[in-house]
Amino acid sequence: MFSVLVTNPKGGCGKTTIATNLASAFAGAGERCVIADVDRQLSSLGWLKRRPDTAARVEGLNWTKDLGKVPNKKGVLVIDAPAAVKDKKTAALIKRADIVVVPVLPSVFDQETTLAFLKQLDALKPIRNNKKSVAVLRNRVRRHTRAAARLDFFMIGTGRQDLGILPDRALYPDLAMQGLGVFDLETKQAQAMQQDWQPLLRFIEAAR
């Protein structure tokens, strides 16, 4: 499977939201999609449990005790990393990933942690040798705020592939409650929100 790792040691930056919505995008497009949950809180697997039978099927793997192998199948594996992840585990996760997505919130605390994490990733061989790309996705952004402008500036400073912006939308927690993602809905609002995911989806398609 093509493997997408969503990671950032900062808690609450949107790893699970991004992992579950990505899964809904691939499953909705008719691809085989598996989520590997590395977080002991099992948020992604909880989302899967709530997922209605009528929604496009996503499979789950529990990687909390041991990291498993990437399944040898067609389709996409989305790996949902935990917060406060240790350096050794990050290195082990990177080994299992084809590409790495790092969400970041518009907050100086998140930005500082993210910068340190990006440096840590750069020190890892597969990333240093340009074998795996790391891209940054700005999350929970409220447009036209000073924090959003600072985050834009931060994004440029990272020198990483820019995956655009996911705005702060009340629909995300509502969908999470229902085991759904924006790609499971056909409402006008959901369709507009799906547009925000296009840079990330294009980035993944280009790497596959």
Ligand SMILES: Nc1ncnc2c1ncn2[C@@H]1O[C@H](COP(=O)(O)OP(=O)(O)OP(=O)(O)O)[C@@H](O)[C@H]1O
């Ligand atoms: N774009 C968004 N708009 C609105 N709410 C969001 C958005 N992204 C995430 N959230 C909300 O923010 C909270 C934290 O998100 P999430 O659980 O995805 O982060 P996480 O990085 O997986 O957290 P943890 O580090 O604890 O695993 C959740 O309540 C989620 O619904």
Ligand SMILES: [Mg+2]
């Ligand atoms: Mg999470």
